[in-house]
Amino acid sequence: MKNFWTRIIEELSQAWIVTLKDIKVYYLRPGMIMFGFLMPFFMFFSFSVKREMSAGDGMARLLALTIFFTAAAAGPFIIPTERRLGTYDRLLAAPMSLLTLLLGKIAVGAFFAIAVSSIAVIIGILFLDASIAQPILMIAGIFIGSFTFSTMGLIFGSIPTRNPGDVQMPSTLIRWVLLFISGVFVPLSEMSTVARGISYISPLTYSQDLMNHAVLGTGELALWLNLSVLFLSGVIFLLPSIKLHKRGRVLGY
Amino acid sequence: MTHAIEVHDLTKIYPSSGQGLLAVDHINFTVEQGEVFGFLGPNGAGKSTTQRMLTTLLTPTEGQLLILGYDLADNAYPAKRQIGLVPEESNVYTELTAWDNLMFTGRLYRMSKTDRVVRAEELLKDFGLWEKKDVKAEEFSKGMKRRLSIAMAIIHKPALLFLDEPTPGLDVQSARTIQNLIRQLSSEGTTVFMTTHQIEEANQLCDRVAIINHGKIAAIDTPEKLKQTFQQVQSVEISFTVSFDDLEEKLATLPEVSTVLKIGDKWRLYTESPPALLPHLIKFTEKENLDIVSLNTLAPSLEDVFLQITGQQIGSVSEEPSSQKLGMKRKKGK
Numbered sequence: 001m002k003n004f005w006t007r008i009i010e011e012l013s014q015a016w017i018v019t020l021k022d023i024k025v026y027y028l029r030p031g032m033i034m035f036g037f038l039m040p041f042f043m044f045f046s047f048s049v050k051r052e053m054s055a056g057d058g059m060a061r062l063l064a065l066t067i068f069f070t071a072a073a074a075g076p077f078i079i080p081t082e083r084r085l086g087t088y089d090r091l092l093a094a095p096m097s098l099l100t101l102l103l104g105k106i107a108v109g110a111f112f113a114i115a116v117s118s119i120a121v122i123i124g125i126l127f128l129d130a131s132i133a134q135p136i137l138m139i140a141g142i143f144i145g146s147f148t149f150s151t152m153g154l155i156f157g158s159i160p161t162r163n164p165g166d167v168q169m170p171s172t173l174i175r176w177v178l179l180f181i182s183g184v185f186v187p188l189s190e191m192s193t194v195a196r197g198i199s200y201i202s203p204l205t206y207s208q209d210l211m212n213h214a215v216l217g218t219g220e221l222a223l224w225l226n227l228s229v230l231f232l233s234g235v236i237f238l239l240p241s242i243k244l245h246k247r248g249r250v251l252g253y
Numbered sequence: 254m255t256h257a258i259e260v261h262d263l264t265k266i267y268p269s270s271g272q273g274l275l276a277v278d279h280i281n282f283t284v285e286q287g288e289v290f291g292f293l294g295p296n297g298a299g300k301s302t303t304q305r306m307l308t309t310l311l312t313p314t315e316g317q318l319l320i321l322g323y324d325l326a327d328n329a330y331p332a333k334r335q336i337g338l339v340p341e342e343s344n345v346y347t348e349l350t351a352w353d354n355l356m357f358t359g360r361l362y363r364m365s366k367t368d369r370v371v372r373a374e375e376l377l378k379d380f381g382l383w384e385k386k387d388v389k390a391e392e393f394s395k396g397m398k399r400r401l402s403i404a405m406a407i408i409h410k411p412a413l414l415f416l417d418e419p420t421p422g423l424d425v426q427s428a429r430t431i432q433n434l435i436r437q438l439s440s441e442g443t444t445v446f447m448t449t450h451q452i453e454e455a456n457q458l459c460d461r462v463a464i465i466n467h468g469k470i471a472a473i474d475t476p477e478k479l480k481q482t483f484q485q486v487q488s489v490e491i492s493f494t495v496s497f498d499d500l501e502e503k504l505a506t507l508p509e510v511s512t513v514l515k516i517g518d519k520w521r522l523y524t525e526s527p528p529a530l531l532p533h534l535i536k537f538t539e540k541e542n543l544d545i546v547s548l549n550t551l552a553p554s555l556e557d558v559f560l561q562i563t564g565q566q567i568g569s570v571s572e573e574p575s576s577q578k579l580g581m582k583r584k585k586g587k
């Protein structure tokens with residue numbers, strides 16, 4: 001039993017080492033800044049122009065958007081880049097489990113999203129003069145959303161390829177689709193029944209609703225439902241990544 | 254004592270193209286602890302594929318792999334802790350300094366801080382990179398990157414080191430540093446598995462050599478024994494003051510000659526028995542009125558053995574080795 005726990009602690013610290021290394025190597029890369037940092041802000045401002053909404057409403061949406069786009073940007077960029085440079089082999093051959101490696105990579109995207117959403121929070125408070133109904137819930141929501149969407153991005157990063165361009169397209173496309181069917185642009189309360197039914201497919205809907213709870217103090221869906229859907233989809237998103245990594249090992253990537 | 258590497262019927266079929274590409278075809282071999290084992294073969298022979306399976310990066314289609322006694326299919330973890338890996342391309346993190354690259358790898362292999370620092374300093378000094386320790390690897394030359402990637406592979410003192418083509422593209426100085434390092438590691442008890450297509454390197458470094466061609470192992474033995482087995486590839490090297498058009502054909506028709514090869518201004522005549530060939534050769538030069546500049550008999554080199562097995566021409570690097578198209582004239586019926 002002691003061995004078991006030592007091993008768990010070892011693996012967790014290895015995941016952390018991978019995360020730290022990636023933060024050092026990738027956070028300031030143009031690709032990350034472009035897709036992870038500028039894009040959500042750009043989208044938010046272009047969509048909020050000429051639209052009446054309260055500061056709190058705007059901030060809840062900005063947060064949901066940044067978490068979603070930023071967290072999912074890291075995986076599809078970093079892993080194919082590392083496969084091309086051969087540095088991914090270093091990690092795959094190291095004495096740690098695949099899950100540990102994936103956890104490390106998930107944390108890279110998640111921390112990036114947490115950092116960028118902190119900026120969104122500051123902008124919201126300073127410039128939009130927003131007030132936050134439940135700060136603790138907001139922080140928890142940022143964390144859980146960041147990890148879930150980073151895990152989603154990891155699926156694309158796990159596709160066996162050495163070219164980040166190959167996965168950038170499908171990953172961006174799917175993120176756009178999930179964004180448009182979600183309750184970010186059109187609030188759930190204003191949607192038709194059909195649109196609302198479709199919006200439940202997108203995990204972003206729950207993240208947005210969670211942010212509404214946190215910032216505005218009210219949401220369309222139950223809080224526990226938002227939290228559990230986000231948590232469960234994070235876990236489920238891991239499965240295709242594991243499968244794709246196994247496939248990559250058969251194909252020779 | 255457990256073998257360092259034990260391979261049974263190892264096979265890899267890449268599923269990518271159509272019905273699949275057979276890259277490694279039921280190979281068997283063992284490597285003993287402390288050995289330097291060379292894996293020699295032309296381009297596309299399956300060397301990297303084999304090494305990637307041995308280091309868990311590639312899943313075999315078939316067969317069993319034991320690394321230091323651990324079956325990779327059931328329990329790769331303890332094996333992974335004890336191996337070091339230098340892949341074909343130097344895979345250092347170019348955005349990190351030499352020092353940070355080593356620290357990262359040391360941490361990944363769970364070395365304590367003091368061990369890491371002491372070992373990194375030792376390696377950087379040995380490899381002539383100490384002055385550059387705070388320089389990002391993107392500013393390194395090819396040879397420096399190679400040295401750094403080897404340092405990263407041995408920072409945790411692995412019991413078994415894999416090197417995929419350690420030296421091509423490096424200048425003599427860098428290549429020699431790396432070869433000396435391999436010798437030193439071996440003398441300290443590290444088992445070394447290296448792939449190469451540089452025959453001389455294998456000859457000088459390896460205790461045993463496996464020659465792989467088209468995914469199959471064609472021969473495994475010590476370099477000296479391989480040379481002995483291939484006595485028929487002894488040769489006589491001769492050069493004349495002049496040359497003429499059908500000289501090559503005429504040389505090829507001499508009794509006892511199996512193959513004629515032009516090497517610079519010399520002709521190399523392969524034969525099973527130089528003493529039997531020499532009288533014919535002398536008679537030929539008299540008949541043709543040729544003046545001999547030099548004449549040497551050569552024992553088979555490992556290169557000859559390799560060529561004999563793979564049917565390649567000396568110095569040529571070809572995807573599809575075949576004796577016919579490479580200007581190597583074989584006598585009919587031989």
Ligand SMILES: Nc1ncnc2c1ncn2[C@@H]1O[C@H](COP(=O)(O)OP(=O)(O)OP(=O)(O)O)[C@@H](O)[C@H]1O
Pocket residue numbers: 251252253267269270274275276294295296297298299300301302303341450
């Ligand atoms: N990922 C892959 N998918 C499909 N085929 C592959 C893959 N990797 C290698 N091959 C093929 O497998 C065969 C063996 O390749 P391998 O890289 O093992 O050769 P090698 O002996 O290392 O050659 P070289 O000396 O050029 O490095 C080649 O025909 C190659 O084209």
Ligand SMILES: [Mg+2]
Pocket residue numbers: 300301302341417
């Ligand atoms: Mg190779």
